[in-house]
Amino acid sequence: MDPPIQTRSPSLPEATPAAALRIVERPITWNAERRRLSLEYLSLRHGLTREEPVIAPVMVVLHATESATLSSAFHTFDPVRMPAGERPFLAKASPLNVSAHFLVDRDGTLVRLLPETTFARHTVGLNWCAIGVENVGGTPKAPLNEAQARANAALIRHLAGRFPIRHVVGHHEYLAYRKTQLWKETSPTYFTYKSDPGAKFMKQVRALLVDLSLEPVPSP
Ligand SMILES: [Zn+2]
Numbered sequence: 066m067d068p069p070i071q072t073r074s075p076s077l078p079e080a081t082p083a084a085a086l087r088i089v090e091r092p093i094t095w096n097a098e099r100r101r102l103s104l105e106y107l108s109l110r111h112g113l114t115r116e117e118p119v120i121a122p123v124m125v126v127l128h129a130t131e132s133a134t135l136s137s138a139f140h141t142f143d144p145v146r147m148p149a150g151e152r153p154f155l156a157k158a159s160p161l162n163v164s165a166h167f168l169v170d171r172d173g174t175l176v177r178l179l180p181e182t183t184f185a186r187h188t189v190g191l192n193w194c195a196i197g198v199e200n201v202g203g204t205p206k207a208p209l210n211e212a213q214a215r216a217n218a219a220l221i222r223h224l225a226g227r228f229p230i231r232h233v234v235g236h237h238e239y240l241a242y243r244k245t246q247l248w249k250e251t252s253p254t255y256f257t258y259k260s261d262p263g264a265k266f267m268k269q270v271r272a273l274l275v276d277l278s279l280e281p282v283p284s285p
Contacts, residue, residue: 086175086223091139093164093178099145102161103184110159111193111249118184124195124232124247125221126188126239127270128165129203129261135170138201142168142178158255161186165197167220173212175220181228188239189257190250195234196224200262209266218273231280235267241283 103118130138142164147156155163164185168176179185187197198220200213224230234242236259242248243256250256271279 086219088167088220089174089176091168091176091178093139093143094145095179095183096145099161102145102159103186106159106161106186107184107193110189110251110255112251113193113249119182120184120193120195122181122194122196122224122228123230124191124234125224125230126191126195126197126234126236127217127262127267128187128197128199128236129209129263129266130168130199130201131203131261132201133204133207135168135174135176135201138168138199139176139178142199154257158252159186163187165199167196167198169198169200169213169216169220171201171207171210171213173216175216181224188234188236189255190248191234191239191242193249194247195232196228196230200266203261203263203266209262211269214266214269215273217270221270221274222277225277230277232282233267233271233274233279234282235263236261237263238267238282241285245283 100118104115107113107115107118132138144162146160147162164178165187166179166181166185168178181196185197186192188195198217200209203209221233240256
């Protein structure tokens with residue numbers, strides 16, 4: 066395992082070179098069933114027939130776990146199927162469990178759960194083209210912090226160097242994409258209202274990424 070990224074140093078430049086980015090590998094379970102359920106989700110929910118559950122990312126969606134620790138977040142995403150009785154509205158849409166590509170710990174440590182081009186269920190309508198980044202915390206007791214904002218920005222900069230990322234979106238903003246070509250969801254009634262990670266955090270992250278000239282979030 067790589068040592069964690071040092072994001073708290075005040076000398077860390079905003080434009081962290083991709084080569085300097087340290088990412089801890091802690092993969093969630095990926096097996097034949099997760100592959101099959103991911104293909105099924107792509108077909109049933111996004112209306113996309115794929116040979117493999119892969120994505121060509123053009124977007125990064127930032128989230129907050131609203132859980133206290135990285136370990137509890139990891140164990141939320143690790144099971145292949147949504148645990149029985151949990152999130153019934155989501156479970157009815159697909160038995161595939163939610164996940165993300167990255168977790169960002171409270172100190173800014175970046176943890177990769179899945180390869181960036183593997184399908185993950187984290188944002189209705191947009192999973193087919195979006196890398197998901199979950200930040201540990203986002204509760205009144207554990208609000209998202211500056212180390213996390215800097216780590217998110219460094220990660221997005223790194224990803225934008227590898228993929229044609231044009232959109233950086235807070236999960237609470239995602240419904241603005243319903244009227245765009247990026248939105249792919251077969252049911253007009255399948256969506257939920259989200260508040261994570263919040264406007265303050267997105268403002269912090271975007272302030273570190275101005276030079277990337279990302280597309281603005283569509284107006285509602
Ligand atoms: Zn979210």
